[in-house]
Amino acid sequence: MGKLLETNELTRYFDIGRNQRVHAVEQVSLAIDEKEIVGLVGESGSGKSTFGKTVVGLHHKTAGTVSYRGEQLPQKYEPRDFQRLATKMQMIFQDPYSSLNPRMTVGEIVGEGLRLHSDANSASIKEQVAVWLTKVGLQADHMSRYPHEFSGGQRQRLGIARALILEPEFVVCDEPISALDVSVQAQVINLLGELKERMGLTLLFIAHDLSMVRYVSDRMAVMYLGSLVEVGKANEVYFDPKHPYTEVLIGSNPEPDPQVERGRPSTAIQGEIPSPVNVPPGCRFANRCPRVMDVCRQSTPELIPLKDVDRHVACHLYT
């Protein structure tokens, strides 16, 4: 399996006036293999969506690069870049409620990509929309309906059909299941798995739900305040976390098993994720880390490979 996509020190800041900048994504280097599912986890505000959007060109890059099949992508997309790359990379958005235009019919929403990025005529667009609606478990005659007539899970499937109709190779799925009931989550997850098998998709799967990420992903990347702190095989990271933040994150994830929960020591850590505006030097987790050392407040640990296991960790405990 070859590398499909690689980010190199990808950085995205937002200027928010009065010399304030949000360090939303800071020097993130991550490689994704063809047909691989990489799960990206981390707390709210850690930069997951910003990273995903920057990768697919919806944000320009403040610094760093993204390469796709070895080709370095533009720092800032022009309309023709979207035109060219839309058929390669797509994104499924976080919120199934607000990401679908309520005034457009399902047919218009799902077919929009083809209308903008291909020269298919309207009859063939319609045909393909019908095919995709059935592929995601909806019906062809749903085409003339409006999004509000669908449940959350069905809307999320509309979002999936809209992104996949262009048959991209790489898809960023931003929290595709978090707004859904357990009973529907499994449908969406299985659908993505099936499409991956059939189309050879490569996925960056962003989610809060650590159990689900472990379940669907080949590898897991853990983000904290804009930086990656740990990357490794999903199962290994979950069951044997190395970075103190990963340990806390996974330790806080309640498991649907009362015996496990009764036996679990209280792992709640103090404090909250700090603001990504004007971040202090040193390790970004230092002010909450249960194992903080002096060096942590002075120098920023880099994401480095560990010796004995297939794992990358950014923590002074391992430098």
Place this chain on the structure above:
Amino acid sequence: MSEALNLANNPMLLEVENLAVEFDTYGGVVKAVRGVDFSVEEGKTLAIVGESGCGKSVSVQSMMGLIHMPPGRITSGSARLRGEEVLGRNELNGKEIRGAEISMIFQDPMTSLNPTMTIGDQIAEPLQVHRGLSYRQAFGEAINLLEMSKIPEAAKRAKQFPFEFSGGMLQRAMIAMAISCKPSILIADEPTTALDVTIQAQILDLMQDLQKETGMAIILITHDLGVVARMADEVAVMYAGKIVEHGTVDDVFYRSAHPYTLGLRAAMPNNDPARQHELKPIEGSPPDLFAPPKGCGYCARCPFAMEVCDKHHPQDYFLGDHHFSCCWLHHSDSPTKPEELYFKENS
């Protein structure tokens, strides 16, 4: 149900029986809650779980007098706190029920906070009203309560406005406010759904600590089975306006009996590397509550459904002192023996 509960020989703090709630809408009458029974013991936590729209919030809101009537209507039922009816009443023995006896926190704290008042003043206000404290005493007590809710620098924070608080801090402030009049029951409706897992862990710990200190009962509404496993003593599983299974947390997780409970568990990943399973979605969607089915509400989605299920509503079959499941499979004439079913699905 109440008979069986008496067998357990524990005085119940709150007993809800046969509660039914409807709403008038343009589309017709929504039968949101269709006869539910549950009860809570002092110092214990009851979790109510079930998918979106199954009637969890409406069930507890009706006890709090939070259902707008019209369009809402409580068509039957009773809710007795230490034996005395609270449905439709505001006061019990001179004490206000809402706030003083039963208080509630919500998923989105901002909906119940006033954005133009400091957090401290908002906690102090009910203390002046309910407990007759002076403003200074009440504000001092508000700071104590914020400290109890583990808000750092409580004295400084009390002077700040809601927008200066993060989501986790707001939920702590809500908890401080909810426990200010020492309620005997705290109802928490999805209190951590909007929070990150690390903050969720803090809030759940806080609720457990406060329960130990004050002996209050907690009714926790959630759709997260992990949160249930962590917090609950007893669990009620709701589906389409009814409780389909009820039992201790171990009954519901290790001896799951109702096909819906089994379905929920099969739809989520377990974190046991030795027992990986395929995720099995529950196909279909919940029934239309404008015209709820005559028989079992889960029938249309149930992989074990039999002919009788569609036509007649099953009764609650007791499988243990506290444990019941409302499903025809437990009937003695059922061709599939439920034991085989749990054995297969639970192992």
